[in-house]
Amino acid sequence: MPKRPLAVALTGGVGAGKSEALRMFETLGASTLSSDEIVHDLLRSDEGVRTRLEARFGPGILTREGEVDRTVLGSRVFKHPEDLYDLESVLHPRVIREQRLFREKLAATPGAPLICVIEVPLLYEVRGEGRFDRVVVITASVALRRMRAASRLDEREERLISDAEKVRRADFVFHNDGTLNELEAFVGEVWKQLLAQVEA
DSSP states (O other): OOOOOEEEEEEOOTTSSHHHHHHHHHHHTOEEEEHHHHHHHHHHHOHHHHHHHHHHHOGGGBOTTSOBOHHHHHHHHTTOHHHHHHHHHHHHHHHHHHHHHHHHHHHTSTTOOSEEEEEOTTTTTTTOGGGOSEEEEEEOOHHHHHHHHGGGSSGGGGGSOOHHHHHHHOSEEEEOOSOHHHHHHHHHHHHHHHHHHHHO
């Protein structure tokens, strides 16, 4: 029977450094997946998603090429909670499905890495931590995250669970206010501990 990979969720606020940490885990040998990239792919190429969003928000959210304009859509939904809820009700089930399929494919692939790390920005907000074996939280000061994220640090922050609560729930935590070398050292140490678990 195929061995299920150890599933690690990587989460944290906008601009905390999750994407950098995800790349570092991949370099060390993890299979990695970005939930943000799943969303981008769905908006770009899933006809069912496009049809539902056009019906809900109107043709103004589409580009001249018929693709969902993420900038236009974002400017609308992040100012209206009911619109954001409707968007997430379309996207979240599909994102969860893609995460599940990714893990199933790994389990069925001989020689595949036994650890997968999935970046899940809204892990706690959607009560998704139960789908994972371990959780890594990357956090940073608001001022630093604002500098890193520029305009992306916006109304989304108001509805997120606090960093303090995420830290309390996590298995591994890194306060990413320092250098990339320090983040890399943290990821390396977490990787050693994860390998020890799968090899035990």
